[in-house]
Structures are given as C-alpha cells and as structure tokens.
Amino acid sequence: MKKKILIMNDLAFGGGVEKLMYDLVWAWHEKYDITVMTYKYDDTFYEHYPKDVNYISESVPKEYKSNIFVHILSYINRRYYELTFMGKIRKSKFDVMLCMKEGGTLYSALKYDIPLKYAWNHTDYNNHYYSEYIYGSKENERIAMQQFKNIVCVSQDIKKGVCDVIGDPGNLIVKYNPINIENVLKKAKEPVVDIDSMELPKEKQPIRFVSVGRINAQKGYTLLIEACRALEEEGYNFEVIVVGGREPWGEEYEKIQETLGRTGVTSCKFIGPRQNPYKYISIADWFISSSLYEGYSLVSQEAAVLDVPMLLTDCSGVRELLGDSEYGIVMPIHAIGIYKSMKRVMDDPSLHDYYKNKIMERKKIITYQERISEIEKLIEDNNE
Template sequence: MKKVLFAINTLNNGGAEKVLLTLLRYLDPKKYEIHLLVVQYDKTVFVSEAIRVAFGEMFGIELVQNAAVCYNPLEAKTIRRMAKAYKVAHDKFTICAVGRVIPEKGFLRLTSICEHMVEDGRDFTLNIVGDGKEYDRLKEMVESHHLEKWEHLIGFQENPYPYIKNADLFVCSSLNEGYNLAISEAVILGVPVISTDCSGIKENLGNGKWGYIVENRKETLYHAISRCFDEPGFLEELKKKSEAGSIQDTYEGRLKKIESIIEGVVN
C-alpha cells in the first residue's frame, strides 16, 4: 500500500517540541527513531517550504529527497461570496485578526498593542474572531484593562469572511505558524495585511509582495500598525499589494498539484 504523509505543523519558535510529541504518539520510542516514521511514507507533503526545510534539518536527508510542498487550496469565488453573507459594523478604522485563541497566535500581545494605541488617542475597532484555550485569559485582559470599547472578542464564526472583508487592516500577530490560511483569505478579499515574520509567512505574502512583514516583536508590530493611522499612503500601498496577491495561485491549480503528487505515488 502506498502512503502519503501531510505535515502541517511548524518547527520554529518552540513548535519542534509539539511536533515531536505528536509523532511519538505513533511510535514506540524504545524501538524506533523519529525519522523512521517519516521514511515509511512514499511521499511527505508539506504545507510550506519553510516547514519542509525545518523537517529536513531535524529528521535527515532522506526526508528532503522524498518531499513536496503544496499550499492549501482556497476557493476564491466561494470566499468572496461568503464575505457578503451578513453585515459587520464599520463606523471607524477597523482591524481584524482571525485564528484559534491560543498562545501561538499572539493575541495577548496584540491586546497590549491595542492598549498602547488607546493611550495614543487613536479611535479604532479591533475584532478578534476565534475561540480557543486562551479565550478566557484574553477576555480577562480586555476587561481588566478596560478595552471593551475598542477590542471586541467575536468568538468562533463558521463564516468569518464578512469580518475580514469589512476591515481596513488584517493583522497576524503570531509567534509561529505553518501556513496561515486567514492571511491568504484576507489577500483574496483584497484587505491590507500586516504580519509578524514566522515560519511560512513569507510564502503567504510572496516575500512581502502582497503584504507587510515585520520582525516578530510587539514593538515592531505596534509601529507598523501605527503607520496605517499616521501615513495614509502606507495603507494605500498595502491595499495595492493585497489586491495584486488576490489574483495569484488558483484553487484549481493547487488542487491539481495535490492530485499530481498522489498520482505520482500511486503510479
């Protein structure tokens, strides 16, 4: 029987230990080395080139020689249609962030940035769409710092696209990533994107052609977001970048690549 392994996690910024633990669930560590699990597969498919390189460095050259990279297919027409499904209030400058509310997504530091912007006297709305194990902690931080007027915790939405579409800016504050689908969805919708630099993000944004990538620190992310208020031309530039990226890889093209990988293994 032919076997294909799809690897979707990241090894950067602490992700390696999590991947290691996940793999160990399928192994008897007394009998096998980690890389032996991987080489059992006829092909290993990674969600980004950054993850392929990291896995190759960790588990050996055998994996690199038997690997492929394929980005997740996103159906742009469906995303754009769903973005019109309901209305979202948009009466001031609106920032949107989407993802599981977990430490890796960096929503706590984004909330800290929100507080600094309030202290700066800026008028805006920050919508965080998602749920997760850190939701209660995030909610407590918003309430204890009296940020409810500015920061709104939307929770999980089966269709988050209207929140993205009706934003002036999409922000990814992640500490680490594999390949951030929400960023790609924001680009499809032509929404300006600012993201921290972590595994896979450069591929998400075409090395900065389709969005603005900053050093993975709270201070640099704060500065970049602030520029959108202070420099109208900067935000317009980001808008043009996102619109240019929205016509890149098609759903059909990515799907065909997955099919060709599987066919190549089977045949």
C-alpha cells in the same frame, strides 16, 4: 472503478488543516470513493460534508463506553474495538491514504497497511517542535515519515524546518493549500449586522483591523492586546475584531480575559466563532495576524483574495505571500513590533491604498483548481 481514498485527521472541524480536508473532499467526492476518518466522531459531520462520503472514527463509540461491561473489562473492550476496526480498514482495500496532520495523527496512520500513503505537515518545527515525545526521538520521527510516499509540506519554510530539526527524511515535497476563491468571494458578500461601529457615520468610524483564528496560544492575541493598549493610550481611533472560538483545552481564553481586564483595553473585541468569517474580513481596513508560528496561513491567503491589505507577524509562509514587506507589512513577533506597524498604517493613510493594490497583484499566485490538480497528481501516482 473509482479509487478508494481514506482521508485521516484527528478532527472533522477546527482550523486550516480541517479546512484543507474539507476543500479536498468537496473537490473529489464525485470522482473518488472517499472515506473520512477522524479520531473522535463528530455528530455534525453531514451538516457540512457531502452525503456520498463515508464517515468513521477511530475512537471507541458511545455504545461501547456505556456498556456495563466496560467498567469490568474496559481494556478488553477497547482492544476488541481496535482489532475489529483494523479489520474493517483492511477489508475496505483502500488504494490511497491521505493523513492530514503531523504528530500524533501521522503516528496513528503508521499502523494502516494501505498501498499509497501521504502525510501533510503544517507545523514550523524551527519555531514550534512539539512531537518528539510522541516518537521517543527525532530519529524515530524521521523514520516514521519515511513510511509514507511523500510528506507534503504546506510551505518552503515548513520543509526547511523539518530538515533543520529532525533531518531530511528524503521524501519532502511542497504543495500549497488550495483556496476556494469562488466560495470566499460569495460568502464575503453577506452583510455584517453585529458590529456596532458600522452604524456610526463614516467620518467617525474607527480604523478596523480584523483577525481570524481559534483562541489559542499560537495566535499571539495577548501580544495584540498589549499593542492595542499602547495605541489606546495615544488616542488612536481604531478597533480590532477577532473572529474565532475558544478551544476545549488549555487556558488561553482565561489568559486573554485576564489581559483585557488588567490592561483595560476596549478596542480589541473577541466576538467568538462565526460560520462565515469572510464577511468580517471584507469589512476590514486591514487584516492582521499576531501569530507566534504558522504553517502557511490559509486565512491570510483568503484575505488576499478579498483584496484586504495585511499586517502579518513574521511566521513561516508569510514571506512566501508578502515578500520582504513588498505586498504587505511583515511585523516582528512581539508586542512592540505589532504596535509600531499598526501605528504606522494609522499615521499614514496612503499605505492602505498602496498595499491594497500590491496584494491585488500578489493574489494571482493563489489558485484553487491548479493547487487541487497538483495534489490530485499524488492520488493518480501508480507507485512505480
């Protein structure tokens, strides 16, 4: 019989965490009996995921919320759903749980009694430790992590950050996220028709930097805008294309609009979300990331697959990809550092071909099947 796997996350779609979940499901859906569980139900799930995967959600469904008795007995209603849901999980007799995220998602996973449990950690605790309030103390979080067979860190920096901040739970391992190279290369070939500068004669086209990421504070886009302002004032012919949608929470989108208005920057263009970001990366002269913190950025590895030279701020995982600026330019995490790095590559056009060749060498470490197989070994663990 196929092993029964419960893959748990807060969201079905979003950023790199959700991309990892998506790739694992597509790699395994014929081999294993997979159920994906998210906190909130996403009506578009089966538009993207295979039909032979089961999909459930932890949150109280709409029919419960719309029930007239909810207004009178809301607590009882929620508790009833939670109890029946827990019973459903028990009856399913899953063999393995993969909890795809740290923090609140890991905390929620503690209550499920499944023989073999793993959880992922994507956050650099040294630069962004946010989860202490969930557990009440660092010690409690460390104890929670010990309830899993392993905590899978997506880079060596992530592992170090957990140890530095909350102490070593004793079960940390590092597994790099798989990159579906064939899919990236295929989608990169699609034409880009919505970037006006591409219609200009070749000699008049600006130097094009492309960034991909959701509109949130983590991505440091206000720093990128400030760097662009200085470069515009010096008369450089360039543009920055930012691909990514705004999040339904927070005020980062408004901050970005305010910064654009205050600085008068026109070179930094936020084009919103796109189903296929790879075709935009493929037309870049440089891939750029201004992030304040990362785990081990998936999209930078995807840019490497496309042979695009890159400028990345010095977040966790970046030096595992670029070395000490050996395979790409590692930038300080501030506006001046970003400005100087962009200015440097525009002043010296030979750096483009140099770093293009270097990233073509480096991309050999980025694999799909090998990384999938490494994670699959966890599922095949007999827990002996």
